[in-house]
Amino acid sequence: MAKKQYAFYPGCSSQKGASASNYLTSVESMCKTLDIQLTEIPDWNCCGASIGYGEAGELPRHVMNARNFALAETNLPGQDIVATCAACWLGAKESKERIEHSSLLLADTQEALKEAGLQIKVMPEIRHMAEVLVEDFGFEELGKHVKNPLKGLKFAGYVGCQTNRPFGIAGENFENPMYLDKIIETMGGEAVPYDQKVTCCGGALAFSEPEKAQAQIKDIVESAYDNGAEMIVTPCPLCQANVEIYQGHINNKYNTKFNIPVLYYSQLMTIAYGGSAKDAGLNGQVIRAPKLEAIAK
Amino acid sequence: MSANQQMAAKYKNSFLKEVEDQVEMGEWVKMCMQCGVCSGSCPTNFHPGWEHPPQEIFMMIRAGKREEVLTSPSMWMCTSCYNCIVRCPRKLPITHIMHGLANYAHRLGVAPKGQPTRAFSKLFWNNAIATGRVNELKLSIGLYFKDAEGKINIGQGIKQGLAMQKVALGLLKAKRLNPFEIFGGHKCKDQKGIHAMLKKARELEEKRKAIKA
Structure with a gap:
């Protein structure tokens, strides 16, 4: 192309x-x-x-x-x-x-x-x-570049709110968009069923009213674990930060033991395309993703 | 007479008309058919909910409950998740109406004092427009060291800073929080142009609202 x-x-x-x-x-x-x-x-x-x-x-x-x-x-x-x-x-x-x-x-x-x-x-x-990937390339074309498939890795595709509502990606459903799961699978990973796929992480309320946001984040993380995911993947920077960095606070409050990495779709794609952990910015995770680092070239 | 009293006097008995004229997307309020799907779809309506969920706010506007609506903390519960918008059977832009009402109450000076999201919104916008780009370090410091009225509170800052210590250290270690942002950090080159443009935009918006009133 x-x-x-x-x-x-x-x-x-x-x-x-x-x-x-x-x-x-x-x-x-x-x-x-x-x-x-x-x-x-x-x-x-x-x-x-x-x-x-x-x-x-x-x-x-x-x-x-x-x-x-x-x-x-x-x-x-x-x-x-x-x-x-x-x-x-x-x-x-x-x-x-x-x-x-x-x-x-x-x-x-x-x-x-x-x-x-x-x-x-x-x-x-x-x-x-994400629109560029889905519309200007398409899953088949995206799949052609995979050199290092993410075999055996299980991801919860967390779409969140703002890439989904109110505009969303054309042809997708607001309640159950599939593009992120399809990207995960195109990269050779497994997208687990995930009932909190489009739940709000609390957005800016994570700063102003952390208890409200953290109650939502707890549901998002819990469901990923319940469905057997090893990592969460998202297309949104605020979803990523909110779901990743408050897991410690949530553990203290709810007596949970959350420690699940939260990644961007582009990090998965970089690794699947044969890039290194550094190329994928995996050193930028607050909760490191050892399973993804292990298969990186 | 305060801005709030002036508007109340101008619109006398029609709070609905006031909302239609003065609030972003306010002209949609009369379209609500009270089904409650918005309230059932709102993530913050559950722990612990809004004082008045959206469809109640809409009915209260029509019933002329001016003070109860504008002084309510309800609209400030919005996380901008847009779930209400996409599920509303009559396609009301509910998220925007809630933002619009909150902004109007804030402008009139009657929004609840000390409401944390009101304070954060102000902090965020002023941080972003100061240089044209958000300075995340100053935003965090502002969040933890200022009370909801915007006054510096060292005790609160230290307490909240300690609570956030692990989060901050994690971000520092991952190179996602830069201590040197305190000396300026990322910014736009044409700040002068941005400030002049925003000043003009505020003037024009005030003019439009005044014509309607």
Whole structure:
């Protein structure tokens, strides 16, 4: 296949030294194998995330995303914007939808953008990396690059909320999306049945109301164990962090013994494509994944 | 007269009209048919639930219960999981209406004081727009060392910092938390442009809302 090019929106959490920096490491390795060229949108800014709602108001949120659209379109014309973070993707897609729906909002957005010396002329498409994999490649093509199948490893595919609702991946079901399970299986692993696949991890409430979020995380982890999973896999940076880093707190509170690794789909793909543990950013796990490290080349 | 009193006076007996004009996606409220699927689908409605779950809020708006709605902590329970939106049989954008109501109550200064998610939302947005990108270290420090009113509280910070010690050490070791972010960290180049753009956006939004009122 010919090289595919996208305007890349990595998002705040993927930056060096930030909470999802290991996600970016693995995405870069995965893209090398798939011959995907990601060009960072120059000077991109934060999407505002969902939690910005209380302080931001509507137009300020949309203009933050609109600035990225204008920067992408000016510097990387014709390329779809691709986000790896669920919240970046959702926030940007939401703003695009609203601005396209209302000529008043578009006019206000353009007027605000003028202050930063920018304008939107063509509205770019906004896509999640999972969409790129499923739609622009397809499972068959993704499977062709597997050199080191994840044989015998059992994963709980935790899709979570924001790559699934309200937009989701085309053709998928909100209650039981299958694309993540299919990616796991395409990489040679086993996707266990998982009834907490689309349960919310608590999102930003993990920071503001940790007890509420941790009660949800407990269900998510417990179900993975109950179904025989050895690792949890997710496409979302906040799902990954929330489900991984609070297992110790949950153990103290609920007297459990949770210690299950939580990985990104791109880490599995990097290992299955013959990459090393370092290529997959496995050294970035707070709960290490020894079974995946053991089979890495 | 406070902003809250001004709006209450302007809209007199129609809180529904006020919500339709002033709250993001407020025009959808009248479409609710009280089935309760939103409340049954909400992850935080179970431990321990909302004071008034979404369909109750919708009915209270129609019943003119202005103060009860705006001062309720309910809307701040939203985790932005969007389950209510995709399950609503009448396709109300419930998540956005909850965010909109919370934001409106916050703007009027009547949202519950000390509500932790209200405080975190403010902290997050101000952190993000300061340089154009989130500084995760400053966000965490702000979260643990400031009380819900935004005042520095060293005692609380040390206590919560200790509780978070293992989590922070784990992240440091995995190179997913960078102590040097305290000296600035990641940022956008055109901060001036971003600030000017946001200032304009706030002005325009206020103007639109004022025309409706």
